[in-house]
Amino acid sequence: MNGYDIEKFLDNWAPKEISWQKDNVGLQIGNPGNAVKNILLCLEVTQKVIDDAIKKKCNFIISHHPFLFQPIKKIDLHKDKNSQLIRQLLNADITLYSAHTNLDFTKDGVSFQLAKRLELLDIRFLLNSKDNQVKLVVFVPEDSISKVSEAVFSSGGGIIGEYSQCSFRTQGTGTFKGSKKSNPKVGKALNFTETGEVKLEFLIDSWNAGKAVKNMLSVHPYEEPAYDIYPLKNGSVNYGEGAIGRLAKPMRFNDYLSYVAEKLKIKNFRYNKGKSGLIQTVAVCGGSGGELIGQAIKQNADSFVTADLKYHAFGGAENIINLIDAGHYETEIIVLDELKKRLEKTITSYNPEIKVQKFNGTTNTIFFYNK
Numbered sequence: 126m127n128g129y130d131i132e133k134f135l136d137n138w139a140p141k142e143i144s145w146q147k148d149n150v151g152l153q154i155g156n157p158g159n160a161v162k163n164i165l166l167c168l169e170v171t172q173k174v175i176d177d178a179i180k181k182k183c184n185f186i187i188s189h190h191p192f193l194f195q196p197i198k199k200i201d202l203h204k205d206k207n208s209q210l211i212r213q214l215l216n217a218d219i220t221l222y223s224a225h226t227n228l229d230f231t232k233d234g235v236s237f238q239l240a241k242r243l244e245l246l247d248i249r250f251l252l253n254s255k256d257n258q259v260k261l262v263v264f265v266p267e268d269s270i271s272k273v274s275e276a277v278f279s280s281g282g283g284i285i286g287e288y289s290q291c292s293f294r295t296q297g298t299g300t301f302k303g304s305k306k307s308n309p310k311v312g313k314a315l316n317f318t319e320t321g322e323v324k325l326e327f328l329i330d331s332w333n334a335g336k337a338v339k340n341m342l343s344v345h346p347y348e349e350p351a352y353d354i355y356p357l358k359n360g361s362v363n364y365g366e367g368a369i370g371r372l373a374k375p376m377r378f379n380d381y382l383s384y385v386a387e388k389l390k391i392k393n394f395r396y397n398k399g400k401s402g403l404i405q406t407v408a409v410c411g412g413s414g415g416e417l418i419g420q421a422i423k424q425n426a427d428s429f430v431t432a433d434l435k436y437h438a439f440g441g442a443e444n445i446i447n448l449i450d451a452g453h454y455e456t457e458i459i460v461l462d463e464l465k466k467r468l469e470k471t472i473t474s475y476n477p478e479i480k481v482q483k484f485n486g487t488t489n490t491i492f493f494y495n496k
Contacts, residue, residue, distance in 0.1 A: 126475035128157025128185060128220050131164070134471045135187075135224050139231040142332040143254065143364045148226045149191045154211060155220030161185045161476075164468060166461045167484040168454060170221060174484050175213055181482055184219050187464065189235075189457060191223040228460060229366070230254065235411035235460045236368040239430065242459050243388050243407060245370030251408050252367060252420050253360030259334050261327045263341055263352035264299055266311065270323055276340040277325075281333035286362040295324040299351075310346050328357075367410035367417045367431075369424055375405040378447070385430060391455050393493045397439040399447030404428050411456040422446050432456050454489040 132151065144150045165183040167174045169190040178186055192207070200208040214221055228234045232250075240248045261282060265273045274292055277283060283291040299322035303314045312318030329337050334354060342350060376384060381404040382396065407428045408421035414431030415438050421429040428447040432455070442448050461483050468481045 126161050127159060139224055139227040139234055141227055143230045144227040149194055150223050150225050150227050153192045153221040153223050154214050157220055161479055163480045165482055165484060166464055168458055169488050171488050173486055177484055178219055179217055186219060186221045188223050189225060191225050192221055230364050232363055235457055236409055238460045238463050239409045239411045239456050240368040240370050245407055246373060248368050248370040250365030251369045251417055253365040255358055255360055257331050258357045258359055258361055259329055259331050260355040260357055261329050261337055263325050264322045265325060267321060267323055269346050272344045273341055276344045277327050277337050280337035280340045282327040282329040282337045285328055293326040297322055297324055367408060367414055369408040369426060372405050375403040378402050385449060389451055389455055391451060395450040397443050397448050399427055400445055401427055412453050418442060
């Protein structure tokens with residue numbers, strides 16, 4: 126198993142294409158072609174994380190926050206701390222990979238794990254992604270339905286939520302007249318021909334469309350297959366921002382505040398007063414989610430748990446929705462458990478001796494002063 130295998134696993138769950146366009150996800154440093162010995166997971170890379178990786182003989186690190194976010198203008202090994210860390214990673218032959226906003230925006234990613242930690246029910250995206258799906262329509266003879274469908278399915282087509290191999294099929298009649306240079310599968314050149322065909326329709330993530338078309342054409346029996354690709358405005362059920370669900374039972378406000386602190390294992394957080402003394406519908410967004418406050422209000426959430434909220438956000442939402450700023454680190458670190466579980470399941474088929482471990486310490490640099 127090498128770094129490319131890990132990249133494939135991550136892309137199947139949290140594709141790089143769904144990340145924020147200004148983000149830098151994927152390979153950060155190193156050689157993805159190297160065989161993976163052990164894997165270390167962390168929220169961000171620091172000196173202590175690298176020391177822990179070396180101690181645990183991990184030559185592959187997956188961080189949530191990108192180590193390289195802005196373009197590097199120079200590598201100053203004398204004064205610049207990041208430059209020194211880059212040298213240490215290269216000298217130790219450690220490969221560093223980042224899964225950031227793609228892990229935020231995928232199903233069962235950061236926000237879903239935050240919702241699950243709060244034990245919410247009926248979890249769904251707070252805001253579904255749009256403009257990242259297309260519909261592939263292709264016309265095939267009946268005896269080629271299975272072969273063409275499988276080519277599209279194997280390319281990532283036909284996935285809708287928890288369902289795969291989804292398609293729609295319509296019987297019809299195709300007509301054509303080939304030139305004298307043609308070699309039609311049905312009928313003869315220069316003859317007008319009518320033949321029974323099936324119209325196949327598939328929903329595909331836009332970044333998989335090219336691969337799906339290529340694979341479809343490779344197995345299609347016609348010389349000149351007819352197909353269409355339509356851009357869609359559908360909200361994706363697989364990708365989006367934030368999450369929303371409900372508590373099993375309504376909670377009184379003060380009890381709810383204690384509940385959040387207990388479930389997230391935190392002692393301090395900022396909050397305002399909402400519209401009601403009871404809390405049941407809860408929206409969440411791991412990390413900085415202030416821009417989703419309006420969406421949480423629109424969906425009648427009683428509370429919105431996120432981080433990095435500004436002063437005026439609390440005032441603007443007072444008596445409308447309860448806001449809880451539970452901390453950036455605190456609302457994101459919980460995704461590492463899900464990442465570890467999924468990686469371990471995947472690694473079993475490659476090399477069960479590879480260990481997936483989380484950084485033992487904390488990389489949080491924010492502390493609370495209590496007098």
